[in-house]
Amino acid sequence: EAQVTQNPRYLITVTGKKLTVTCSQNMNHEYMSWYRQDPGLGLRQIYYSMNVEVTDKGDVPEGYKVSRKEKRNFPLILESPSPNQTSLYFCASSPPGQGAFEQFFGPGTRLTVL
């Protein structure tokens, strides 16, 4: 089944404890992206990647890191999480040549930072 998977789906952690949220897609998509969703603010883009080894900042990149070493994976790294990073995170991918068009979203990761 073609899909975008995220792990974990739920995570409760403490301030300063490094964590990684994994994202994987099995559709051979070139474009991948991370968003956070907060009440009243909609979705805001954190980072995106047009292809392997190519990443760029979105609207809210502070406090996050990403890497794109292989086409299927795009992990989101929080080196030192803080409570203001408590949010619902979505990974998305897009078919070759589509850029930011028609994105396929994962199921989301709900992160709570205490």
Next chain:
Amino acid sequence: GDSVTQMEGPVTLSEEAFLTINCTYTATGYPSLFWYVQYPGEGLQLLLKATKADDKGSNKGFEATYRKETTSFHLEKGSVQVSDSAVYFCALSDQWRGSTLGRLYFGRGTQLTVWP
């Protein structure tokens, strides 16, 4: 910068009522416009899209027309169902010389609840 503004929610309707969710945009290039839908507990999924002025996107009874003169992309459905209850997001992806710039800008979302 590029941005999307959509009507505040929540919107509550009875089954078979007419739905309009307003969306306007600001963009420096030639954007493509989208409506995404998020059902409870799920990720977003593309509902419909339009890539140039006067295009009409349609899917599952929903429609939206790309109006460049009013910079709008309002979502409409003639007869809503309980199963349409979800959050709806308007979005734009800017283009330059035919290629996308890698950014997708979302509105804040509109919660729709349909009662039987």
